[in-house]
Amino acid sequence: MARPWQRHYDYGVPTTVRYPRIPVHELVNIPANSHAAKPAVVYMGTKLSYWDLRNEIVRFANALSGMGIKKGDRVGLHLPNCPQYIIAYYGALSIGAIVVNMNPLYTPSELLHIVDNTGLTTLVTADVSIEAVRALCQQIDIPRVIVTSVYDYAGGQRQEKPTNLDMEEGWLHFLDIIIGSTDTRRPKVDVTAADPALIQFTGGTTGIPKGAILTHGNIVSAAFQSSLWGDPITGRTAYARRSVFCALPFFHIYGNIVAMNWAMLNCATQVLVPRFNIDEVMMLISIFDNITFFPFVPTMLTAIVNHPKAEELELSRRFALFNSGGAPMPLELIDRVKEMGFFYNEGWGMTESTSLGFANPVLGLKKAGSIGVPFPDTDVRVVDIEEGIEDVDIGEPGELIVKSPLVMRGYWNDDEKTADQIRDGWLYTGDIVVRDEDDYFHIVDRKKDMIIAGGYNIYPREIDEVLYQHPKIKAAVSVGVPHKYRGETVKAFVVLKDGQKATKAEIIAFCREKLAPYKSPKLVEFRDSLPQSSIGKVLRKVLREEEIAKQKQDRP
Secondary structure (H helix, E strand, O other): OOOHHHHHOOOOOOOOOOOOOOOHHHHHHHHHHHOOOOEEEEEOOEEEEHHHHHHHHHHHHHHHHHOOOOOOOEEEEEOOOOHHHHHHHHHHHHOOOEEEEOOOOOOHHHHHHHHHHHOOOEEEEEHHHHHHHHHHHOOOOOOEEEEEOOOOOOOOOOOOOOOOOOOOOOOEEHHHHHHHOOOOOOOOOOOOOOOEEEEEEEOOOOOOOEEEEEEHHHHHHHHHHHHHHHHHHHOOOOHHHOEEEEOOOOOOHHHHHHHHHHHHHHOOEEEEOOOOOHHHHHHHHHHOOOEEEEEEOHHHHHHHHOOOOHHHHOHHHHEEEEEEOOOOOOHHHHHHHHHHOOOEEEEEEOHHHOOOEEEOOOOOOOOOOOOEEEOOOOEEEEEOOOOOOOEOOOOOOEEEEEEOOOOOOEEOOOHHHHHHHEEOOEEEEEEEEEEOOOOOEEEEEEOOOOEEEOOEEEOHHHHHHHHOOOOOEEEEEEEEEEEOOOEEEEEEEEEEOOOOOOOHHHHHHHHHHHOOOOOOOOEEEEOOOOOEOOOOOEOHHHHHHHHHHHHHHHOO
């Protein structure tokens, strides 16, 4: 297919890439062999070299193999950004296991579906999530649970002995495994680029999470594309000095690719941020004179550039390149970034496309509100919304479909949804876009009702199902409504049963017991009825449009 958008690529960005046919964990050997003494991670006062990190990874891999974990087994990672995540991730992949990412904020009921669906044989979790895992294990059997403290690699070095974590009988301590494994020979497991590496759960309008199967080839291709796209700026920093600010969580595909795997390919030091607390983040930024790359969601950068210490830290001097994803950058944030003199770009991707797909050039033409142009080796069509067959004209809205080395293999244990999402090799994204006369693409709507709040994908049907569990609620629906800081926020529209009374705080508290905080409604509105179609379907879009109109009226 013709790819006319490639005329917009920055100098040096290739139109096609010869991807090495290697498994993901081979990326670790690039910095470990070429920059062995360089710090791989900076975490809570500890600097772990690439040589030492690789040894920890290999020791953990051999320990897992000694426990009987074999190629194809699923290993769940339920961790914040910390050295243990990196070690467990590449260690599991080294023996051909499939990593299953899980948000450490998930409740037991949210974890249950993932564990049951994937048939996890091993779960690696942290002390901060231990109570949720304890409750989970009362509902489903997990053969091996490995627990670590977030302080196991803090304070200047890896701790010499495990801390008491009040673990259940039979659970294993991460440090016991590492200390007890002395075999630093690389595992002899044949892992190919076509093998599955990661099951990354996403969602949909049904509210039932789906596990996207991403292969080793998908992830390696994404790491190369991400690196090459930013190379006009990041390539000007010598490998010995490259670094990446890892505020995006590794359990999310965006952070996994453009922070952690990007770092391996670029021999970059990873500055790990286990949680985004703005004052702690600003203090951490102040320690470093220069950070090569900072991928973020817009809410993160908004908090940083508006912080009282932003001006004195001279942020544009400290960061070489910003990359925005997860949600569109508000126009006022774009203006602020330009005023401060940052190099930045923003784009579009989804779990099913290994986080990447489109981006605005780093140096070239940027169009505010546009997702930019397709990445190398990406074919794109904009097709009619109803049937998804005929291409629409330039300037006309249609569904975006893509074909590239980044497209997932399919959904775990769900051939029906795989066949619906991938047709003849084309990934049907569900996003409605317009292609303009310059071959830039603009998202104008979603076929799905997904909410994007603070960079997190939230699926309203999942929230609806929790709302309906409340004994006082007769009908309810959740909607994403515009929010200046988070992009969107969750609002619940509720109809109470006859004779019942409830407060907004009560509804929100009920949801927070069953959902991760970022999914729980922030706003609640009680109504006598909800708008419905002729067949009784609640019209979510009508409620969103009403809310947008109301916000416009309230503006001064």
